Amino acid sequence: MSEHNQTNPPADGPLWGLLAEVSTPTELVSAAAKVRAAGYTQWDCYSPFPVHGIDRAMGTKPTILPVLVFMGGITGTGLAILMQWWMNAVDWPWIVSGKPYFSLPANIPIAFELTILLASLTAFFGMWALNKLPQVWHPLFRSDRFAKVTNNGFFLAIQADDDKFDREATEALLKEAGATAIEAVHLDADPKKKKMPRQIPAFIAITAVAALVPFACIAKARTSKSSEPHYHIIPDMDFQPKAQAQQASALLPDGRVDQMPVEGTVARGELKADDHFYRGIVDGAWATTFPEQVPPSKESIERGHQRFNIYCSPCHGLSGYGNGMVAQRAEKIGSPNWTVPSNLHQEYIIRQPHGQIFNTISNGIRNMPSYGAQIPEADRWAIVMYVRALQRSQHATVADVPPTLRQTLR
Amino acid sequence: MSASSDNELPPGEKVRLGPLGPQVVRVAGAIGVIFLIATVILGLTNGDHMRRFFHSYLIGFTYFVTLGLGALFFILLHHITRTKWGVTSRRIAECITGVFPLLFVLSFVLLLPLLLGHESFYSWSNHDFVAHHEAMEHKTAWLNAPFFALRVVLYFGVWMALSRYFFKKSVGQDASGDPAASDQMRRAAGPALFAFGLTLNFFAWDVLMSLEPEWYSTMYGVYFFGGCGVMFYAALALSSMGLRRRGIAAKSITVEHYHDMGKMLFAFIFFWAYIAFSQFMLIWYGNIPEETAYYNVRIMTDWKWISLALLFLHWMIPFTFLLSRHTKRRLPLLALFSVWMLVMHWVDVYWLVMPAYSPGGMAFSVMDITATLGIGGLAVATVAKLASGVDIIPTKDPLLGESLRFENM
Numbered sequence: 001m002s003e004h005n006q007t008n009p010p011a012d013g014p015l016w017g018l019l020a021e022v023s024t025p026t027e028l029v030s031a032a033a034k035v036r037a038a039g040y041t042q043w044d045c046y047s048p049f050p051v052h053g054i055d056r057a058m059g060t061k062p063t064i065l066p067v068l069v070f071m072g073g074i075t076g077t078g079l080a081i082l083m084q085w086w087m088n089a090v091d092w093p094w095i096v097s098g099k100p101y102f103s104l105p106a107n108i109p110i111a112f113e114l115t116i117l118l119a120s121l122t123a124f125f126g127m128w129a130l131n132k133l134p135q136v137w138h139p140l141f142r143s144d145r146f147a148k149v150t151n152n153g154f155f156l157a158i159q160a161d162d163d164k165f166d167r168e169a170t171e172a173l174l175k176e177a178g179a180t181a182i183e184a185v186h187l188d189a190d191p192k193k194k195k196m197p198r199q200i201p202a203f204i205a206i207t208a209v210a211a212l213v214p215f216a217c218i219a220k221a222r223t224s225k226s227s228e229p230h231y232h233i234i235p236d237m238d239f240q241p242k243a244q245a246q247q248a249s250a251l252l253p254d255g256r257v258d259q260m261p262v263e264g265t266v267a268r269g270e271l272k273a274d275d276h277f278y279r280g281i282v283d284g285a286w287a288t289t290f291p292e293q294v295p296p297s298k299e300s301i302e303r304g305h306q307r308f309n310i311y312c313s314p315c316h317g318l319s320g321y322g323n324g325m326v327a328q329r330a331e332k333i334g335s336p337n338w339t340v341p342s343n344l345h346q347e348y349i350i351r352q353p354h355g356q357i358f359n360t361i362s363n364g365i366r367n368m369p370s371y372g373a374q375i376p377e378a379d380r381w382a383i384v385m386y387v388r389a390l391q392r393s394q395h396a397t398v399a400d401v402p403p404t405l406r407q408t409l410r
Numbered sequence: 411m412s413a414s415s416d417n418e419l420p421p422g423e424k425v426r427l428g429p430l431g432p433q434v435v436r437v438a439g440a441i442g443v444i445f446l447i448a449t450v451i452l453g454l455t456n457g458d459h460m461r462r463f464f465h466s467y468l469i470g471f472t473y474f475v476t477l478g479l480g481a482l483f484f485i486l487l488h489h490i491t492r493t494k495w496g497v498t499s500r501r502i503a504e505c506i507t508g509v510f511p512l513l514f515v516l517s518f519v520l521l522l523p524l525l526l527g528h529e530s531f532y533s534w535s536n537h538d539f540v541a542h543h544e545a546m547e548h549k550t551a552w553l554n555a556p557f558f559a560l561r562v563v564l565y566f567g568v569w570m571a572l573s574r575y576f577f578k579k580s581v582g583q584d585a586s587g588d589p590a591a592s593d594q595m596r597r598a599a600g601p602a603l604f605a606f607g608l609t610l611n612f613f614a615w616d617v618l619m620s621l622e623p624e625w626y627s628t629m630y631g632v633y634f635f636g637g638c639g640v641m642f643y644a645a646l647a648l649s650s651m652g653l654r655r656r657g658i659a660a661k662s663i664t665v666e667h668y669h670d671m672g673k674m675l676f677a678f679i680f681f682w683a684y685i686a687f688s689q690f691m692l693i694w695y696g697n698i699p700e701e702t703a704y705y706n707v708r709i710m711t712d713w714k715w716i717s718l719a720l721l722f723l724h725w726m727i728p729f730t731f732l733l734s735r736h737t738k739r740r741l742p743l744l745a746l747f748s749v750w751m752l753v754m755h756w757v758d759v760y761w762l763v764m765p766a767y768s769p770g771g772m773a774f775s776v777m778d779i780t781a782t783l784g785i786g787g788l789a790v791a792t793v794a795k796l797a798s799g800v801d802i803i804p805t806k807d808p809l810l811g812e813s814l815r816f817e818n819m
Contacts, residue, residue: 070733106691108691
């Protein structure tokens with residue numbers, strides 16, 4: 001590598017300081033120790049990479065950046081919790097997955113992310129601020145020799161405004177400290193050159209204004225109404241060329257997507273001719289017996305017990321008194337549109353024929369939705385059987401207890 | 411500057427245990443034997459078909475398995491990344507992996523009763539339990555005594571083979587000074603990490619997670635791994651400091667190395683907490699009965715005090731203190747938190763195992779302590795015996811010089 005021709009930096013303006021080059025990082029550390037021992041305060045070391053031990057040699061105070069980063073992190077945690085509390089518990093109370101409005105475990109992931117975000121932003125901008133960056137102009141940049149500092153040069157510079165600065169004495173000290181070359185660096189005589197290039201503040205201003213655009217959009221959306229449909233960013237996903245239930249269609253008869261089965265045909269498994277089993281009707285009246293497919297037996301009742309606990313107990317309660325968890329909750333929060341689930345032990349329900357209860361499960365009643373789509377017919381009958389057993393259990397008499405067990409009763 | 415003078419220990423450095431080795435072997439061995447016998451007597455007189463004994467024993471056993479696994483991980487990690495700072499403390503890790511043959515023998519105490527049809531320990535080995543829990547019938551293909559025992563033997567086989575290979579190679583390099591040994595170990599570390607990861611996860615699922623066999627979590631092995639790291643780095647810092655007090659390897663393992671051990675301890679404390687919370691949050695959010703059963707026992711009974719203790723004492727307090735580099739660079743403080751984490755890791759293992767024994771709430775027993783002390787005594791004696799015969803620093807490692815000169819920024 002050829003050393004390019006090095007001229008001394010121009011000496012037009014007032015003296016800024018002396019720049020000394022040393023050949024190795026180790027010499028930089030020892031030179032720094034000497035300059036410090038001589039009592040200088042306005043000076044600095046420059047090297048292409050961090051040099052071990054330079055902080056101690058220069059007597060640099062430990063940076064407060066870690067403390068700032070810690071504060072940034074804590075602020076992030078606090079802000080995240082506060083934000084989620086405000087959003088979900090105060091401004092827009094919304095039950096998610098049955099959790100309380102303000103629920104710490106759910107807030108932890110956001111709190112974690114914001115902690116990291118604010119800690120790293122503090123580290124980044126704190127580093128810039130503590131180093132007084134961005135600094136677009138420095139007298140040392142006028143030295144050609146100093147360009148090596150990003151590659152293989154190690155430098156030490158003492159400023160002329162240091163109280164101990166004395167042109168000759170300082171130069172002698174730097175020589176003694178191992179400088180291979182010493183240059184006098186002057187400030188630029190032309191004050192215009194010390195200014196920040198106009199493009200940089202312009203860029204910062206434009207970005208700052210652009211960053212406000214999303215907030216402006218949000219503010220507009222919150223204060224105005226619009227009848228325009230929303231934007232479709234991916235229209236071919238929003239509007240797919242396929243038929244959906246209840247849509248219009250130009251291809252199909254009557255212009256509808258939904259079509260009746262072809263006249264005189266029955267889809268496989270849809271021939272539900274057995275009125276007793278499928279509809280609970282015998283000879284035009286509610287069935288009072290169980291269909292032959294679900295004979296009264298211990299297995300049927302146990303099956304019904306299990307299905308009842310899954311499908312019915314949330315509202316009707318495990319014993320059928322209409323006090324299930326959902327009902328209790330609705331009563332507790334005073335839900336305005338809640339229809340209280342029936343107590344299955346009311347006289348009129350006990351008197352209902354089996355078929356009518358089967359029909360209620362199949363098609364629903366009042367606010368109770370239809371369960372026909374969820375529970376197969378055989379299971380619905382099993383539930384009816386279990387409801388009968390439940391009703392019997394709440395209105396039992398001594399006569400219902402087998403004679404051999406009666407003496408155990410008190 | 412020739413390569414050889416560059417790569418040598420500081421003058422006058424002591425790298426042999428000397429009389430300290432046999433001393434530790436005698437004391438720790440005696441502690442181990444006495445406490446193990448005491449535990450067996452306590453277990454027999456407890457009148458519960460040794461159920462309590464097995465759980466207490468499993469805690470001590472698992473505690474030292476995590477120590478060995480952490481050490482093995484350290485060795486593999488440092489070979490595969492060609493890390494410099496770890497060279498001076500690698501031999502200590504290699505000696506610690508010498509616990510695996512001992513633990514293998516100790517595992518028979520758990521395996522033999524299972525094979526002989528003892529049904530009161532793992533509930534999946536209990537026919538009544540399996541018959542009354544529908545999901546269990548589908549799990550017996552995996553969870554049955556012979557297959558279980560075979561797998562545990564396999565895990566220990568892998569760990570013993572790996573630790574033996576890296577120990578032998580490394581000690582062999584002390585004598586031969588052959589730099590090629592480092593390359594061979596580095597090449598072996600890749601596949602070894604695969605085997606390590608698989609066996610560690612399956613071990614955690616088999617030996618610990620199957621205590622509550624209806625519950626499962628795919629994060630469990632990773633959680634267990636977090637504990638291994640916490641255990642090992644705390645133990646590494648403490649054993650290095652113990653040697654330092656006797657003037658052994660005192661100039662080779664410097665504050666810079668302790669600083670890095672502290673960083674790794676800190677990292678694993680956080681990793682453990684991160685995984686623990688990730689596992690908890692998904693189950694808490696999903697709120698599905700078969701998944702919440704595990705946390706139900708640990709949160710809704712008085713086990714919650716242990717859960718809270720883990721949150722604050724296993725994570726929050728040590729995390730906050732170890733954030734600072736000053737804590738990591740001041741040996742008394744680092745020693746304090748290392749001891750702290752050794753205790754808390756034991757509590758963590760306790761929290762994994764004991765709720766399976768008494769799901770109704772906390773139930774302490776002297777056996778819990780004596781079993782750990784017994785197994786611990788034997789483990790320390792085994793490691794000390796192995797360490798007595800070798801140098802405590804890998805004296806001919808080609809990276810030794812760089813490790814000695816290592817400095818943190």
